[in-house]
Amino acid sequence: MRVSPVIASLLCFTTWMSMVHASIGPMAGCCYWRSNTEVSLDRIVGYTNQSKGLCPITAVVFQTKRGKRICSDPDSDWALKAIRKVDKEKEIKALQKMGGIKGSSSITPAVSTTATHAPEKER
Template structure:
């Protein structure tokens, strides 16, 4: 009886500590501050919003081609412009994927090199091919 009471108390304590630690510990992916770093929009792959609910600050998090994260002020002109560029790029990619999968009514064209193309005359008036007689 005493053993089960100690075990139950220990289990309750561990559960309570893990719940307290989970709610008050900082989330690993949260931005702790905002950066003034500005990179070219072509180097941004994606973005997401960080709310104050789980993290301490509100930010827009940009994911770069190099694998870094840039935490920016969501109200800055640069962040708004980059969001528009990334959204445009995503929309174009989605349209491209839809068009690639759909059947097309166009016939592909192939250009072949001309084998009997006429040769331009040189300055001396002779044709461009050496060693061949001209047909008259």
């Protein structure tokens, strides 16, 4: 069976494009500039860090409750506050999932077994 050069070229090109897309990923997710937008911290639900390399700038990308993306300077005061807020909320949720934080604990406190007075030394 003989393969035509056009089909072979098309097959090679398609394979090459799929490998490039898999290794580099879609560039549509990159921030190309940083916004000075500072929304209320209670509207931020998550964030990701964008590093320079595949994308042109270093940024922190915040996700809002409405699904919006905000590209911010990772060193700005607002971004640092938002990161701490999201991290704290994730930590609280993880502890709640593990049973570490509840309204009332079902653990019975231990009774102290130490003596109220030490025995006297023999002379």
